[in-house]
Amino acid sequence: MRIDCKHVWQHISAYIDAEVDAELRAEIDRHLETCEICSAILDSTRNVVVLIADDRVFELPAGFSDRLHTRLETELQLTGSG
Amino acid sequence: MTAPDPAFEADCIRRILAGEGHLFHALIRPCERSIFFLLLSLLGDESEAEDVAQETAIKVYLNLKNFRGEAKFRTWVLSIARNEGLGRLRKTGARREDSLDAGTDDQTGDYTPAILTSWREVPFEALERQELGALLRQAIERLPAIYRNVVLLRDIEEMDVRETAAALGITEGAVKVRLHRARTLLQRELAPKLEGFAPRSKGLFAWFKSMRVEP
Numbered sequence: 172m173r174i175d176c177k178h179v180w181q182h183i184s185a186y187i188d189a190e191v192d193a194e195l196r197a198e199i200d201r202h203l204e205t206c207e208i209c210s211a212i213l214d215s216t217r218n219v220v221v222l223i224a225d226d227r228v229f230e231l232p233a234g235f236s237d238r239l240h241t242r243l244e245t246e247l248q249l250t251g252s253g
Numbered sequence: 254m255t256a257p258d259p260a261f262e263a264d265c266i267r268r269i270l271a272g273e274g275h276l277f278h279a280l281i282r283p284c285e286r287s288i289f290f291l292l293l294s295l296l297g298d299e300s301e302a303e304d305v306a307q308e309t310a311i312k313v314y315l316n317l318k319n320f321r322g323e324a325k326f327r328t329w330v331l332s333i334a335r336n337e338g339l340g341r342l343r344k345t346g347a348r349r350e351d352s353l354d355a356g357t358d359d360q361t362g363d364y365t366p367a368i369l370t371s372w373r374e375v376p377f378e379a380l381e382r383q384e385l386g387a388l389l390r391q392a393i394e395r396l397p398a399i400y401r402n403v404v405l406l407r408d409i410e411e412m413d414v415r416e417t418a419a420a421l422g423i424t425e426g427a428v429k430v431r432l433h434r435a436r437t438l439l440q441r442e443l444a445p446k447l448e449g450f451a452p453r454s455k456g457l458f459a460w461f462k463s464m465r466v467e468p
């Protein structure tokens with residue numbers, strides 16, 4: 172069975188997470204060898220996933236941790252085990 | 254993200270319950286980021302998310318004796334954060350129309366990726382440029398909440414499927430379906446724009462890979 176582009180798109184996320192079985196992976200790999208569109212979609216999806224995982228994209232607000240621990244310290248004192 | 258250490262956590266919890274309350278600071282620290290971003294995703298407002306994050310941490314402290322150790326500590330903490338966040342949404346009445354427990358995984362909506370014929374390498378060096386960061390954050394903010402939450406825990410906080418499912422109170426299957434849709438929507442939104450950031454030079458990927466290795 173030859174799989175088509177739409178079939179590949181349905182499995183892109185699972186493919187990136189290595190959650191497709193060996194048989195399907197082989198089918199997808201065979202398709203990718205000859206399909207530039209699916210290759211570009213796979214690469215761009217994977218790159219988006221990589222980019223958003225970078226810690227510089229999502230940073231805690233400045234001072235977040237200090238304020239949290241100051242409030243916790245107050246609570247610890249209140250409950251008498253600080 | 255600091256990887257939680259179960260042995261350290263168990264030891265901390267035992268000692269905190271025995272009276273060494275000050276150890277709670279160290280116990281909660283590795284969970285702070287995840288708590289905040291889960292709440293930000295849910296509430297859509299930084300100061301609200303920070304406020305509820307503080308309440309979550311206090312609640313975790315006060316309920317520490319109820320932690321059974323069946324789930325991971327962070328998973329348990331995030332389920333408390335989620336409940337606190339939903340409670341805040343109910344209280345303010347400012348429920349986002351697409352909030353966390355609304356919306357089933359219906360089949361409507363277009364989850365077709367953006368069709369590109371070529372794609373350059375990850376524009377990693379461009380990350381320092383604020384506009385790219387803003388572009389990525391905006392695209393994630395625009396996702397429906399049920400997808401945003403999953404992508405946040407899976408791809409931004411890098412939790413596994415099981416932990417994400419437990420923290421959000423959904424099935425592992427739902428995590429996978431939502432993640433797939435979220436990534437497709439992000440690819441469609443971002444890929445055409447990111448091409449403009451692509452560097453001309455090659456060889457960034459090697460540098461990028463070496464950077465991701467945890468110390």
Ligand SMILES: [Zn+2]
Nearest residue numbers: 176206208209
């Ligand atoms: Zn194709």
